[in-house]
Amino acid sequence: MKLRINNTLIVPMTQEGLYFKGDIGIDGKYISWIGKQPQGFEADRIIDGTGYLAMPSLINSHTHLSMGLMRNYKDDLPTLQAWLGEIFPIEDKLTEDDILKASRLGALELIQGGTTLFTDMYFQPQATAQASLEAGLRASIGVTLFGELSDNVERMKEREKLLAPYLQEADGRIVLNCAPHAIYTCTKETYQYAASWTREHQTILHTHLSETEKEVQDCLSVHKLTPPQYLSEIGVLQDLKGMLAHCVHLTESDIALISSLDMTIVHNPSSNLKLGSGIAPIASYIKGGIPIALGTDGASSNNNLNMFEEMHIASLLGRVSGQTTKLKPYQVLEMATKNGAMAMGLQEKIGTLEVGKEADLILIDLQKSHLTPLNDPFSALVYATQASDVATVICQGNILMENHAMKTLNENQILRDVNDTWANVLQR
């Protein structure tokens, strides 16, 4: 299909300060032109973009999609550890079908908030892959490793088999990666296996790291090394691409170490505050040369998957005094778009609006009291835009939502199913 979006305010995210009025042509999966329609392009469909802003769709680089099931549950606990003590027993009861229904809820919320790629880490990942395929989303599905090596080798093999049909059907939108949970839940051998598997399959290692002071202190007590030093020491961070979620507590030498590797830190500001983990000094990490992406974490520690709110909070926390530099709105937008693509090695395919890239983009309704006057679009996007301003979402050239109407998912059915599922889980 050939699609034209007319007369819209384009924020391509290719250059700081760049925005302009124009049209966008999409041919099949690809952006075929931007600006003025060339001779010979006959659109099958036209979307009027007047009064809208077009930008790359957002990338949520660290989440646990199905945890929306535990939204607003056991919120008032003081630490990550206390909260996990409540969540783990619930997770033990979850079936693959529960996770499928919860993943559909997550996919719905992602699309409604303008996100088309998420990097996930959870149980029963084939159910999350199925929901992503149904939704038409991109997904980096992490097979979560916990505990001893022997269990994990089996788990990985089994998951590869279960996930294969979804990967095959998704036209490159779904990839599988290996996601050892954290240094306090996985053995050294499990991490080393995860690294070997990642190198062999040329994919991404996704893990939690240096999330809390306790994690850092425990690691120092046992290994006399910080968590990044420990993973480096056992050979897990070298010769592969990695996504390190949280990294709230890094030392100067951790920053130097990570910046020498092919790693992206995924900032999760809401979850870090909500679980009492602290504020990651992101501006210092950027100054240290580390690329930063943005994630919401799971909706049970956030409590939503709203990347606009996450950008706003990241930006505000980037101005806490004591940080060496301030985060600019454009930098925060990069974290939520092109840096997420780079972290996944997808920078040639998505993350900006450029001719030849795949068409992952959103239209934001600017006819809103809180976006009037618009003035600087970058400020508007980071400080004032709400997830609900996203009207239309396109992923790989397919329309997933148009003027707030879902095209791939049945919203009412998904909400009913999740309420039924959760009531059922609580009674088990």
Add this chain to the structure above:
Amino acid sequence: MKLRINNTLIVPMTQEGLYFKGDIGIDGKYISWIGKQPQGFEADRIIDGTGYLAMPSLINSHTHLSMGLMRNYKDDLPTLQAWLGEIFPIEDKLTEDDILKASRLGALELIQGGTTLFTDMYFQPQATAQASLEAGLRASIGVTLFGELSDNVERMKEREKLLAPYLQEADGRIVLNCAPHAIYTCTKETYQYAASWTREHQTILHTHLSETEKEVQDCLSVHKLTPPQYLSEIGVLQDLKGMLAHCVHLTESDIALISSLDMTIVHNPSSNLKLGSGIAPIASYIKGGIPIALGTDGASSNNNLNMFEEMHIASLLGRVSGQTTKLKPYQVLEMATKNGAMAMGLQEKIGTLEVGKEADLILIDLQKSHLTPLNDPFSALVYATQASDVATVICQGNILMENHAMKTLNENQILRDVNDTWANVLQR
């Protein structure tokens, strides 16, 4: 008119943890019953509240409503002082008509986000009063004092006269108070006059206080006193009710002083971060016995008037480590409802849903992916609800918005007028 809201989830904000399904009856201005409809109440209109949550409408306790005109303008400045250096020259150019149009924009945004009372401080306050009257909102209109005493006595007299007709027409919804801007812009005599005027008229003194480290340091240099100590020393804080905006930097003795007076601190977390002022340790202030209300500050330093986002950010910042206690969602909801009413001396009239109080309430649409499952409604309201989930807004028994349709204001006209006005201001 007699109005009934059917079968809704009621969060009355009278008690922590209390919520229940029921109906609400409104007779004229007042809530006449809650729970089950009594014999003899014949509703003229019924709103189906199935799938909605009813709660007291929100109170924005510190804003500069018309500053929405400067939204997303000159955002990337490092400090409050640098930003004011850009904003003051623009403000010098604003006419009363500009401020009327900007106030209508603010009124629209407040209603759309579920706020029905705001405490304001700005120039040409009669224009803001006019917009509030048109909108059907409650407003605490502050006459802003700047500079020397002589100018301010004249200004206050003139404003009282200009505002009188709006106060008279508003059936108690609009009140006038005296708002000396800050200790770095007003003389001692101006503050003393403001205090006398406030005592005489039995209203509220509204001022900025201890917003930045610079303000505190400058005050210590000149007066050898902290800003609250200075205002206390010159007799401004005694024998009156006051609202102290920001208070980011208080000492232990400031906390003891303020808690001994009839003062509410208004927390403005987004603005404090955005302008680099810091994080107010609100949990410590609460522990010290000071009541806390919540405000967005002006939309040019926020950049919206979204009290749901403000509650979320306040709650997350209340979990920054180093604070003595953590803020619970219910406490944050109190800040945005009953504490705002108390600060204004309106606790007998509004701030909770109780029989006999005036009917200021909102209905929130719960049929949303990010509110499913709902689990704890207090968590849901603070961590997950978006301003755009507010469907219906009632103030003093009048419907201001019903199922997202504006009843008192012309949305399209207001947005057009503001864009025209702002383009015009920039060319002056």
